[in-house]
Amino acid sequence: MEDEAKEEREHVTVVVLGDLGRSPRMNYHALSLSKEGFEVNLIGFSGTKPQIEILSDEHITLTYMRPAPEFLSIFPKLLSYILKVLWQAVVLFFTLVTCPCSEKLLLQNPPGVPAMPVCWFYCFITRTKFYVDWHNYGYTILALSVRPNHPLVSIYRWTERIFGKLAHGGLCVTKAMKVDLEKNWGIRKITVLYDRPAARFTPLTMEEKHDFLMKLSNTYNCFSSSSPDKNVFTERYADGRVSECEDRPALLISSTSWTEDEDFSILFHALEDYERVRTEFPEHYPHLIVAVTGKGPMKAYYTSLIAEQHWVHVEVITPWMSAEDYPKLLASADLGVCLHYSSSGLDLPMKVVDMFGCGIPVVAIEYQALPELVHHNENGLIFKTKEELANLLQDWFRGFPKETEIKETYYDFYKSIEEFRKLKWHPCWTCNALPLFKDEIICKKSLTTQ
Structure with a gap:
């Protein structure tokens, strides 16, 4: 009976090309999706232990990917980076195709390379709706460790721009980012969802x-x-x-x-x-x-x-x-x-x-x-x-x-x-993010005020 109940719930895949335990916003997405009746597959790398609410939720499945081998770091920096990206692309794709099919996929960006093209391609061949949660721009982070005019920075930027436009929609963390995505990237189907503290972040007696x-x-x-x-x-x-x-x-x-x-x-x-x-x-x-x-x-x-x-x-x-x-x-x-x-x-x-x-x-x-x-x-x-x-x-x-x-x-x-x-996370999420996953939901009052 329990397995049948899970099958009746719509499935959503949440992807983080990073340590799941250090990705609190994506954890909060998974918890809210579960609370609203979805079966969630949370994909990422192991490392930091995820919060107890994630581990104890029967409707959230954690799927860990194999990290890139340590020996890749012995190569020159540029070659090591390329090999790591190729490894992550292959591992992420095969992780997605071996997991249960879902109707929608939400990807954290950054990191967007190789996650954005891999997730878009998977969604394209499986007819899954592809959404991006924009936390920042990956190319600006990359520019901190290499020169801003490095070819890799340009490639990263164009990757984010192309596959961001191909997504069915998405979320971002500030009004300033929404304006920038619309004005400079031509990405318009974006909703602002501010971060809110989880329930455990509260004053003490x-x-x-x-x-x-x-x-x-x-x-x-x-x-x-x-x-x-x-x-x-x-x-x-x-x-x-x-x-x-x-x-x-x-x-x-x-x-x-x-x-x-x-x-x-x-x-x-x-x-x-x-x-x-x-x-x-x-x-x-x-x-x-x-x-x-x-x-x-x-x-x-x-x-x-x-x-x-x-x-x-x-x-x-x-x-x-x-x-x-x-x-x-x-x-x-x-x-x-x-x-x-x-x-x-x-x-x-x-x-x-x-x-x-x-x-x-x-x-x-x-x-x-x-x-x-x-x-x-x-x-x-x-x-x-x-x-x-x-x-x-x-x-x-x-x-x-x-x-x-x-x-x-x-x-x-x-x-x-x-x-x-x-103003708590879940009411804000229900207003701003849930419509991506349930089209019939209409929010009567905007909850984007900080």
Whole structure:
């Protein structure tokens, strides 16, 4: 009976040419499709463990592809890239043809090469409707690692443009990207679907925060205290009451992929300057603990650079958090920093969405589409230079943790963030994405407002 029920549900394939566990938006698509009565096959590479909701959903099937062999990296860079693309094309195509047939396919872009031509060809021969979810442009990301006028960048751009136009429709993450796709690419069947935080990205009670920080104190000495049931941030008293420590440090959080489109040197300079002013004016500034989460190619370089500084008043940890603990770390922080500088200027950082979901304000580096998410002096602060970031951090934490004049100025930030949190992913998805999969659905009210 269970198998028959699954057969009655319309099938949708969701494709990510990347680590499924590090593709939250596509995970959210799969969960919403399942919730709306679809049978979902989620295809991608293994690596990070997907969120528990995906693993426990009986209507979502995870199909993992074989990654390119390690020995391909021994070849010259250009040849290695071409061989990897060919490998991925063959593996993706045979994965698609060996999976159950579906009526519709949704592809994450980027990466679009070779995923876009392979998925389009598969959809063409199987008469499957082909949709693209535009997160950014792959050619602009490629241009960060090779020169912008490199032939591969041009080939990538034309691939995205041609097969993007051949798609039956799609979604994108900002209004700016929708305008660009229409004006410069001639792709018009696009709907804006803003990212929203998952349910687990939510503020913590003081008791929940204390329990989590006590857990971290077992791993990181900078969180620990010599007293029982106490860490440097919070303390539980004999009567069960939990409160913040009066002399507690500040906790700054930054999530990064440690890649070229996030210049960590900007934050490094700001922390260096914070160390200086804390040394000069210890009574005005708190000790600062900085948690920088994520994995990426430049992590080892910057962690070694930080270790060489021997800072006294600034401590930096670089944890890799589980999907369950990462939201708790965000919700325990006092302020978030976003260094994401979009390669196209047209996408939005998911990390800021998650931070807002957990109820913390954000300082973020300026680029074209960012004001669609971060509204300066309303729910966060926008900076342009490393000097501006240094000044913003010093302004924010001056007098911390006691209430100060500048902190009172920012009180409305929390009200704006609470308004943002009221608009959840699934209602937005139902309004903007579900019509792609169920043509008879008509949304009475647009839910694209950030």
